Amino acid sequence: MAFMRASKFRHVFGKPLRKDQCYDNIRITKSSWDSTFCCVNPKFVAIITEAAGGGAFLVLPVNKVGRVERDVPLVAGHKAAVLDINWCPHNDQIIASASEDCTVKIWEIPDEGLVKNLTESVVDLVAHQRRVGQVIWHPTANNVLLSAGSDNKIFIWNVATAEVLTEIDTPDLTLSASFNYNGSKLVVTNKDKMMRLIDPRTGEITAEVQAHHGAKPSQAVYLKEGKIFTTGFSRMSERQYALWDEKDLSKPLVMEEIDNSNGVIFPFYDADTSMVYLCGKGDSLIRYYEVTEDAPYVHYLNLYQSSDPQRGIGYMPKRGLNVNACEIARFYKLLNSGLCEIIPFTVPRKSELFQDDLYPDTAGDIPAISAEDWHAGKNAEPILISLKDGYKTVKKEGIKAVKKSDALTKMPTKKPASSTTTHDHGEEASEAASSGPAHQPENAKPVPSGQVEKFDATKLIKEVEQLKEIIKKQEKRIKELENKVSEMESGMEEIVNDTGAV
Known part of the structure; x- marks a missing residue:
């Protein structure tokens, strides 16, 4: 006799809000890139939109629901389509965007939301x-961001100094990336x-396995x-999910087939409840599972179904949920009609009191560690907060980062030995900058207290331009030499052939 497994999440159900409580009339991007196109936090919802002659995304305060005006202000500084956006977990006004224009930009959204188009980013990350x-933020370290591009490279950035901490070469295009709970590992x-x-x-690859055999993205x-x-x-192009143990990738703990649809499935994970939500692109349903420590590990709970397929999807962090209504998840589902539908998932409970078992302490918005300490090898678990009295948003100081052309002079005058960075494949701009007066060798004397070391930014930029010119000349010279060698080889072949004929 089969028995029903007991779980407090077995009766979780999703119910969409009325249309007037959602966001409507949004020009959602038509990009074919496999992205969720939407990202939310307790203050704002951001959605990638169609933009003529560049890339843009919409940012709306969470409570500003209803019809979105055609001339609504946008974040519009990219020169080509925006492909991915991600809110900083430690500052609800900071968002990163990745684009076809080869750049990553960091934006600071005003506390009250946008009142006009935002075209000036806080910092540009160019490599x-x-x-x-x-673009994926580090879960515990302040101002650490991962970016992955079609150049088969992953960069880990210190956003506050606009410098690359790690450069990782991958054998092929990166389709997804995720840090572990404390950010010490990456999959x-x-x-x-x-x-x-x-x-x-x-940047060392410590293990690898062919997780799924199909040609479509995993x-x-x-x-x-x-x-x-x-x-x-x-x-056979059937959609699957699998669970793996990082210690042994030789075979999955579980692998199950889902269905025969062809949309990429995006998994959303809640570390507090150990629940995984699967949202397929072009699907009209959201499946959810509970992951446990014991076999069979992944337990199917239920699914939310509607008549409209999802174009994209956003997932609210736990601190943005309504704990008084026993809400354990909230999705923002983008429809082809231009509607962003809000779907709260709740556990039915009769009691009005705070449900401790549903809401263990969760990751807050305070970074546990600095970028420098993390890069020097320290690890820290997320700093947890209680949701008993609800989460209160606090206005934070923005990233005091360099802007665009100043990037070359935004190098620390003296780095502590622990945060010294080494690059396997040095970035030209960073190397050029460090060769200028902004850089000090490790044994240099510190600048006396009260004095500020002066930089000549113009001179530094000029030196970089000169370096670029020298490189161009060298490349031209190498090309000429290669042509000469080629001609000589052709000549030698002719002589050998003639000799053989004789």
Whole structure:
């Protein structure tokens, strides 16, 4: 006799809000890139939109529901389409965007929302040679951001100094990336069907496996306790999910087939409840599962179904939920009609009191560690907060980062030894900057207290331009030499042939 497994999440159900309580009339991007196109936090909802002659995304205060005006202000500083956006987990007004224009931009949204188009980013992160398709913030370290591009590179940035902490070469295009709970490890899926575990500080690939055999894109998300949840396709193009143990990737703990649809499935993970929500692109349903420590590990709970397929989807962090209504998840579902539908998922409870078992302490918005300490090798778990009295948003100081042309002079005058960065493949701009007067060798004397070391930014930029000119000349000279060698080789072949004929 089969028995029903007991779970407090077995009766979780999703119910969409009325249309007038959602956001309507949004020109959602028509991009074919595999992205969720939407990102939310307790203050704002951001949605990538169609934009003529550039890339833009919409940012609305969470409570500003209803019809969106055609001339609504946008974040519009990219020169080509925006492919991915991600809110900073430690500051609800900071958002990163990745674009086809090869740049990553960091934006600070005003407290009250946008009143006019925002075209000036706080900082530009420039290193990728081709379009950038992923941006992911570090879960515990302040101002640490991952970007992945079509140049098969992943960069880990210190956003506050606009410098690359780690450069990682991957064998193929990165389709998804996820940090583990404390941000000391990284899992990525690549276009070559492989899933790889990477040390984000050194860039070393520590393990790899072919997670799913199908040709279509797979996704991976790091769970707690060293587990990894993946979605992908079988050889027969059936959609699958799998659970892996980071210690042994030789075979999955679980692999189950889902259906025969063809949309990429995005997994959303809640570390507090150990629930995973699967949202397929073009699907009209959201499946949810509970992951446990014991076999069979992944337990199907239920699904939310509607008549409208999802174009994109956003997932609210736990601190943005209504705990008084026993809401344990909230999705923002983008429809082809231009509607952003809000779907709260709740656990039915009769009591009006705070439900401790549904809401253990959750990750707050205070970073546990600095970028420098993290890069020097320290780890820290997220700083947890109680949701008993609800989460109160607090206005924070923005990123005091360099802007555009000042990027070359935004190098620290003296770095502590612990945060010294080494690059396997040095970035030209950073190297050029460090060769200028802004850089000091490790044994240089510190600047006396009260004195400010002066930089000549114009001179520094001029030196970089001169370096670029020298490189161009050298490349031209190498090309000429290669042509001469080629001509000599052709001549030698003719002589050998003539000799052989004689």
